[in-house]
Amino acid sequence: MIQKIYMNGKWQGEDLDHFEIVNPATKQVIGAVPKGGKNEAEQAVEAAHTAFDSWSKLPAQERSRLLAAWHQLIEENKEEIGKIMILEQGKPLQEAIGEVSYANGFISWYAEEAKRIYGETIPASHTNKRIFVQKQPVGMVAAITPWNFPAAMITRKVGPALAAGCTAVVKPAEETPLTALKLAELAEEAGIPAGVVNVITGAPQEIGETWLQDERVRKITFTGSTEVGKRLMEGAAQTVKKISLELGGHAPFIVMEDADIDKAIDQLIGSKFRNAGQTCICTNRVYVQESILETFHEKFKAAVQKLTTGNGLEENVDLGPLINEQAIEKVQKHLDDAISKGGRILSGGNSFEKNKGLYFEPTILSEATDDMLCMNEETFGPVAPVAAFQTEEEVIQRANNSPYGLAAYVFSENIGRAVRLSEALEYGIVGVNDGLPSVPQAPFGGMKESGIGREGGHHGIEEYLEVKYISLGI
Numbered sequence: 280m281i282q283k284i285y286m287n288g289k290w291q292g293e294d295l296d297h298f299e300i301v302n303p304a305t306k307q308v309i310g311a312v313p314k315g316g317k318n319e320a321e322q323a324v325e326a327a328h329t330a331f332d333s334w335s336k337l338p339a340q341e342r343s344r345l346l347a348a349w350h351q352l353i354e355e356n357k358e359e360i361g362k363i364m365i366l367e368q369g370k371p372l373q374e375a376i377g378e379v380s381y382a383n384g385f386i387s388w389y390a391e392e393a394k395r396i397y398g399e400t401i402p403a404s405h406t407n408k409r410i411f412v413q414k415q416p417v418g419m420v421a422a423i424t425p426w427n428f429p430a431a432m433i434t435r436k437v438g439p440a441l442a443a444g445c446t447a448v449v450k451p452a453e454e455t456p457l458t459a460l461k462l463a464e465l466a467e468e469a470g471i472p473a474g475v476v477n478v479i480t481g482a483p484q485e486i487g488e489t490w491l492q493d494e495r496v497r498k499i500t501f502t503g504s505t506e507v508g509k510r511l512m513e514g515a516a517q518t519v520k521k522i523s524l525e526l527g528g529h530a531p532f533i534v535m536e537d538a539d540i541d542k543a544i545d546q547l548i549g550s551k552f553r554n555a556g557q558t559c560i561c562t563n564r565v566y567v568q569e570s571i572l573e574t575f576h577e578k579f580k581a582a583v584q585k586l587t588t589g590n591g592l593e594e595n596v597d598l599g600p601l602i603n604e605q606a607i608e609k610v611q612k613h614l615d616d617a618i619s620k621g622g623r624i625l626s627g628g629n630s631f632e633k634n635k636g637l638y639f640e641p642t643i644l645s646e647a648t649d650d651m652l653c654m655n656e657e658t659f660g661p662v663a664p665v666a667a668f669q670t671e672e673e674v675i676q677r678a679n680n681s682p683y684g685l686a687a688y689v690f691s692e693n694i695g696r697a698v699r700l701s702e703a704l705e706y707g708i709v710g711v712n713d714g715l716p717s718v719p720q721a722p723f724g725g726m727k728e729s730g731i732g733r734e735g736g737h738h739g740i741e742e743y744l745e746v747k748y749i750s751l752g753i
């Protein structure tokens with residue numbers, strides 16, 4: 280595992296202070312990476328800015344070929360990347376390997392899209408004029424990514440950026456830099472030229488501020504908390520950078536009385552407990568129509584009790600540890616609050632320590648009400664609050680009563696109702712009878728305070744392209 284900063288095609292930073300990376304399942308130190316700051320942030324921009332000139336002028340076929348070579352190497356190193364990810368992030372083996380495939384899907388999708396950046400011609404109003412519209416890369420891009428998807432949040436940004444002809448500087452989360460550095464190592468091996476992708480580890484605020492102030496950075500793309508996202512949006516105003524934000528969510532999961540309950544529960548288990556509840560599209564609130572509540576509780580409890588919690592490296596583990604102590608404290612705080620307001624624990628409800636790793640049991644909280652913290656703020660842990668509702672109108676109103684608008688889920692076998700609900704929900708992603716909607720070819724992103732812009736699919740590459748209008752007199 281390389282544990283250095285990757286800038287301008289060189290591995291560096293040995294002389295800087297370092298910070299340690301800790302395995303959340305054992306609390307063992309698994310590595311240490313340089314603590315880059317303002318200098319490194321500036322040097323990375325310099326490298327990416329210089330590389331932009333030649334990278335943006337390469338024929339799309341050539342950029343596509345290099346992305347495809349990177350994809351091939353990620354595929355060949357899937358197991359190794361997955362193991363690094365488990366060590367620094369804690370997710371179970373199957374999920375880690377699954378994330379690498381998902382992450383790599385963005386590289387292959389955008390290797391293809393690079394070749395399909397089409398322009399337009401528009402009829403002119405004068406015989407002696409022609410109107411052409413051309414797409415050009417926005418310039419060099421800064422990407423800041425979170426710890427919960429250490430590979431996919433990078434490829435989902437860097438894939439379309441490189442395909443469009445942009446170059447990138449990336450700052451991965453402090454908790455999970457090793458996966459990012461492994462991806463950079465493979466990019467180098469694939470022959471992606473020096474300066475096109477740069478990964479720097481270090482002080483978030485200092486690096487972020489440096490990039491915000493630098494006018495050469497033409498776009499900031501960020502996945503993380505709403506609080507930091509708002510700060511970046513404010514900072515980007517100084518030089519009017521383009522901005523894409525994928526922030527927090529508070530996903531409602533609605534089960535109508537005409538739903539296939541077994542299917543709903545199967546999908547809910549994935550949606551709620553994947554990555555131990557630490558994803559921005561994880562279900563946060565379950566709304567079940569009153570007439571099926573009892574059956575739903577029974578079946579949900581039986582399914583949750585089959586889940587196993589443990590070190591992600593072991594076989595057959597469904598939930599790994601939470602990322603750190605604050606994560607456990609937040610889950611506990613949300614549960615205590617819910618219980619004080621009349622919630623009841625139907626299953627789980629406890630945190631525990633195993634080999635120094637901190638875990639939280641998959642938990643069902645029944646009799647949830649909309650005044651509880653867990654029904655309004657992201658818990659980012661394995662707690663499923665279940666609330667009853669009576670009518671379609673009521674559940675739409677309650678589901679939309681949130682500052683967030685990332686993902687929502689609807690389960691109903693009545694097609695008219697499913698369509699009505701999916702159209703009425705103020706969310707960027709709606710899973711209808713589907714709890715796991717994320718795929719490389721579809722647009723992922725939120726409404727309201729969940730963000731700006733879309734990642735994935737042909738929509739995702741537009742975020743890295745400027746539209747140029749050329750008016751030609753003939």
Ligand code: ADP
Pocket residue numbers: 423424425426450451452453483484485486487488502503504505507508510
């Ligand atoms: P989380 O709560 O999921 O850790 P954060 O928004 O704190 O979410 O972190 C997401 C990413 O943003 C990480 O890479 C983190 O280092 C970075 N980050 C945190 N604070 C700042 C900041 N002030 N400026 C720029 N990046 C930041």
